[in-house]
Amino acid sequence: MRQVPPLPKVILEPFARMALLEDLGRAGDVTTDAIVPATAVENVSLVSREAGVVAGLDLACLVFALVEPRIEITVRQPDGSRVKSGDVIANLRGPARGLLTAERTALNFLCHLSGVASATASIVDAIRGHKATVACTRKTMPGLRALQKYALRVGGGVNHRFGLDDAMLIKDNHVAIAGGVAEALKRARAGAGHMVKIELEVDTLEQLAEALRIGVDAVLLDNMPPAMLAEAVRMVGGRAITEASGRITPETAPAIAATGVDMMSIGWLTHSSRTFDIGLDYSG
Numbered sequence: 001m002r003q004v005p006p007l008p009k010v011i012l013e014p015f016a017r018m019a020l021l022e023d024l025g026r027a028g029d030v031t032t033d034a035i036v037p038a039t040a041v042e043n044v045s046l047v048s049r050e051a052g053v054v055a056g057l058d059l060a061c062l063v064f065a066l067v068e069p070r071i072e073i074t075v076r077q078p079d080g081s082r083v084k085s086g087d088v089i090a091n092l093r094g095p096a097r098g099l100l101t102a103e104r105t106a107l108n109f110l111c112h113l114s115g116v117a118s119a120t121a122s123i124v125d126a127i128r129g130h131k132a133t134v135a136c137t138r139k140t141m142p143g144l145r146a147l148q149k150y151a152l153r154v155g156g157g158v159n160h161r162f163g164l165d166d167a168m169l170i171k172d173n174h175v176a177i178a179g180g181v182a183e184a185l186k187r188a189r190a191g192a193g194h195m196v197k198i199e200l201e202v203d204t205l206e207q208l209a210e211a212l213r214i215g216v217d218a219v220l221l222d223n224m225p226p227a228m229l230a231e232a233v234r235m236v237g238g239r240a241i242t243e244a245s246g247r248i249t250p251e252t253a254p255a256i257a258a259t260g261v262d263m264m265s266i267g268w269l270t271h272s273s274r275t276f277d278i279g280l281d282y283s284g
Contacts, residue, residue: 004080004153006058011146016062019105029101040096043284046089046110049277053121054081054089055151056113060106061090068098080117080154089278103280113151114276119269120155126250130257132264135160135243139267148270160265168198169220175201181210199243208232216240221261223247229259 046060057079064071071094077083089110092099123134134157140148149159161167168191170184178184181200188198199218202208205228211219212235221232223246233242244256244264256264 052118055117055154060110063106067102116151117155119273124156127257132257233260
């Protein structure tokens, strides 16, 4: 797995604080405060329950630190690590109250983001040997986009646009309202700055041919079967970036990658990846 630069603390901290404030409510952790002595110091470990890719550990560690700065954390498997069931991701030692109060919020982040990274890795592994890259979409959970896109990078993928403002993606409704592909591209060209790329979603080879006559930076080949994708790649002939999208899974990805597309964008990696199973085990 390639090394991905960590997100700066200034980006992570608002997520950690927001989640902790939501969980602590108006009175803090009343269960732990009532049961666990304030002087108790314990050892715990973050342990993987399955095989996959770790992501979000820096954020999880920050959650523990914000709740209790005296917690000491030794990282064993940093973000990007491939782990198997039973692997220790990190060891923690500190005041027991802080460990238990921070546990769920830290695990919520760590398990979700490791799920995104692991799902991404499953596609990356499936298409190894082909030139295609795995990209995300804007189908992210509201408020979590920066984290989910980071986790996708950790899993071996690449990011699509981060929002509506950093690139133009002309979808079918844009084309319909503009009155056709040519008019939509004309308006986009008139409104784009010199640093703004333009991508057009096409459903048919006829639309693709029209786009290529006019000129476009990238084409999103939406829900095309492999044979049609291969013909689309042939038609483009390197004049634009080709992006396949629609119903891509680890099972279907190899055939799609074999068509020669440059990338495949997959929304479910961020909006509905399965949570990765990680537990906080008491060490005594």
